[in-house]
Amino acid sequence: MKPYWEDDHVTLYHGDMREVLPALAVQAALVIADPPYAETSLAWDRWPDGWPAIAATVTRSMWCFGSMRMFLDRRSEFAGWKLSQDVIWEKHAGSGFTADRFMRVHEFALHWYRGDWRGVHHDTPREVSHRKSEGRVVKMGHAPHRRAIRPGTWEDDGTRLMRSVITVRSMHGRAIHPTEKPLGILTPLIEYACPPGGLVVDPFAGSGSTLEAARLTGRRAIGIEAHEPYAEAAAKRLAQAPLEVP
Template identity: 50%
Template sequence: MADHMQSADLCAATGLIDRCHLGDCRRLMEYLPASSVDAVVTDPPYGDTSLAWDKRCEGWIPAMSRVLKPSASVWVFGSMRFIATLFEAMEDAGFRYAQDIVWEKQNGTGFHADRFRRVHEHAVQFYRGAWAELFKDPQKTNDARAKVIRRKQRPAHTGQIDRGHYVSEDGGPRLMRSVLEVANEHGRALHPTQKPLGIVMPLIAYSVPPGGIVLDPFLGSGTTGIAAEMLGRHWIGFESDPACIRMQEERKRQGRTDLEAA
């Protein structure tokens, strides 16, 4: 039986799987079996806003490290200013930088008139174990448009103008670009830093095997859990704010609507 199926069975048997647990993730992670989780996809508190919950959470990295499998990915969302502060703790826990993606939003928040208009966020992938053995499913798109290719060397004029170019319709599949244009949740978000499903789903699909477990220690309105369910992955979430549990129920309904509209 595949390794990830055994972990999922164990977590299911102990009632840990496919649900959010209310409380401080550092304490709650102690209840998870060691080496049981395939990947983490999370959006931790950044400690740089005035929001009540936005306090830096020291100590979540070693706690997370214990429950992850020896070969595993960790995706962390945030600004570069926030993510840069994680590198040392991630290295201490045995993780290396792998790659990053840019989430391009249609608009941003907190504009400063004396800077570039900020409309993006990063998600950085760390990993441990041998890269070759790490689960990865490169994501593909089929959205390349048919295009007219001009030949560099035009043939001598034959009266057939079409001989100088051709239409390429091999629009895909191609590797998904590292800059993902996904509309943010402005106007309908329940959580102030709610992530859209469209930015979280490719990361889970890439890093968590079907039937495997993704952990989000800072689940907020539940994005990672909804995305995991849609992709046929198991999930475990932690969240310290009781108000978020109510948001998760509402968000789950929104998530279904998003999928139907896609």
């Protein structure tokens, strides 16, 4: 396969991921997918049948963006995957034009995996905590609905695990692609599920935001985009973007 664009960290291909990805014969630490949700009448919003099974041939770990409706409608296509958790991306403003429902200001990112969980890379990012406790704190008790937790101690280092609801301003008004995801939501997902230097695959590359986020965090990335105008826009973005975090 001839790349549409590449540098030392990122390779971008133009074509249908169902044809391109098997031909690449790669193994990745992580797939990040933002597929068409198939919830509108727009020409590009068509679900690519069978893509989750193809993704399963190249990785054991996958973040997939979507709506609850999308995941329920397509649940049979994720039959070979196990669900580890869901993260909610909270936007600064609502999307959609319906007036008979709550204003939708979020999207889901579900983490799927295959095989033994212990063999899947996971390293939860930490964020600054505003707790007042310092030094060593005794943590005792048990949680009968899960399993016994032995008494022990931990040291408060001023951080905590990143929360599962992540608030990041959406790309409305400044996006290259109509469903473009901001770097602020992509970065923690990549840092969680792909080790530094590992390979991230984005089968629906769109504007190239996942590829840029992977490169900025010291990961390698492969992207596939079916629509050439967006592949061209992604290539221009990647050519202009910095190669590392300032």
